[in-house]
Amino acid sequence: MFFSIIIPLYNRPQEIDELLTTLTKQTYTQFEVLVIEDGSVNDAKAIVDKYANTLDVKYFFKPNEGQGFSRNYGFERAKGDYFVVFDSDCLIPEDYLEIVKDYLYEHKLDAYGGPDAAHQSFTPVQKAISYAMTSPFTTGGIRGNKKHIGQFHPRSFNMGVSREVWEKVGGFILTRLGEDIEYSIRIHEHGFKIGLIPAARVFHKRRTSFSQFYKQLHFFxxxxxxxxxxxxxxxxxxxxxxxxxxxxxxxxxxxxxxxxxxxxxxxxxxxxxxxxxxxxxxxxxxxxxxxxxxxxxxxxxxxxxxxxxxxxxxxxxxxxxx
Structure with a gap:
């Protein structure tokens, strides 16, 4: 199984550096990485180029359209059997792709999502934000677990779709404002099987301050x-x-x-x-x-x-x- 990892990027060169570092440590190595720079002023080309000898990585620069359409841009150029989508503010455990590969061979999912958690290196504010977004005492607790309400909708910070889904359903038709939920609903409607891979977690930084967190959740x-x-x-x-x-x-x-x-x-x-x-x-x-x-x-x-x-x-x- 060959994976294509799609990462939209907008003015966050430091984040992509940290994410790519974690990808160099993957125990399963059959994958490529496509970094889609979405019209950034502060681009990350020089940083991505540093990984040319350690990763099968490709860098693309396009006009700003938002994360949904940037993922589509990556889908169109991906070679993989499975497309994996990460947000640029994620850190990926070294056994992530190994876990996903083994699970997909056993359960035959057409699309999947995974949970998120706080890394030990996160600041106290980031850990608190991560807790709020995953706690059973907030609405965050209905995401990324087996007891979700209704259909499971993967979130775009940690999700994957098969090439067949891309070919039959297409990509994102919204670029912001719930684009990942809308996409997963259409995948469901086409009869594809979507599931949670509980062990396929990522460390999601989210926002570094409460003011940024407020803006993000207001948007949600x-x-x-x-x-x-x-x-x-x-x-x-x-x-x-x-x-x-x-x-x-x-x-x-x-x-x-x-x-x-x-x-x-x-x-x-x-x-x-x-x-x-x-x-x-x-x-x-x-x-x-x-x-x-x-x-x-x-x-x-x-x-x-x-x-x-x-x-x-x-x-x-x-x-x-x-």
Whole structure:
């Protein structure tokens, strides 16, 4: 089995350097790497060229169109039996391709996704963000595990599709705003088999600050409404949880200002919820600092997503704006 690894890149030369370093350590070596520079001002050609003797790597520069269409650009030029997509801010364990190859031979998946985790080298903020995006106490917990709700939709930081999927389904038709979910829904609709490979994890850096994390999750909330506009049946009750949480936070603030006798109940519920997050993160990360930061990260994850969701729900669903 030959893999083509597709990596869209936009103004992140340091990240691609770290990712390519991890790929040089893969125990399974039947793969090529295609780096698609998406109109970056700060390009990474010199960095990618450093790996010419240690990897089968190709560098392409194209006008900026977004990550979805950049992946298509890579698909069109890939030689592999299977196309693997990573985000540039990922680190890949050395046995990743070995795990994927063995699993695909045994289970015959047409497309797959894998979970993400925090690497020991990550900063405390990055570890807290990773926790928020994978915790059972946030909506992150429904991604990348066997107990997901409804159909499993691989996420583009760690996913793969067979050449047959590319030839019959095509590539991404959205370049942003939920493009990976939309793509996996079409793969399902064509009758292909999609599954989770639990052991095929990557270390996903995500954002390095809470302000960047807020912007990313606000975008994700808007993306869910974009998916709904294409596939109305894909809007599930669980997707309203961050919006409900956000409304609950606003209600709690108001009740503390205008009717404090009722505030005790609301404050107690919030306290219990955040204490659960604190102690679970402490158990997972073995760090009091990361546990405290996880409360902040979880709060941002839910409220940023909730506000983005509410914004576009009102704009695009209630008022039917395009």
């Amino acid at each position: 909330g808007r993306a869910r409404i974009n998916i709904y506009k294409h596939f109305p049946s894909e809007l599930k009750l669980i997707h309203f949880f961050p919006a409900a949480f956000t409304c609950g936070v606003i209600f709690t603030v108001l009740i503390n200002i205008f009717y404090w006798p009722l505030a005790f109940i609301c404050n107690f519920v919030m306290l219990v919820y955040f204490m659960l997050i604190f102690f679970h993160s402490w158990q997972v990360n073995k760090s009091l600092k990361v546990a405290f930061l996880s409360i902040i990260a979880a709060f941002i994850q839910l409220t940023a997503y909730g506000l983005g969701f509410i914004q576009d729900f009102i704009k695009r669903v209630v008022f039917k704006q395009q």
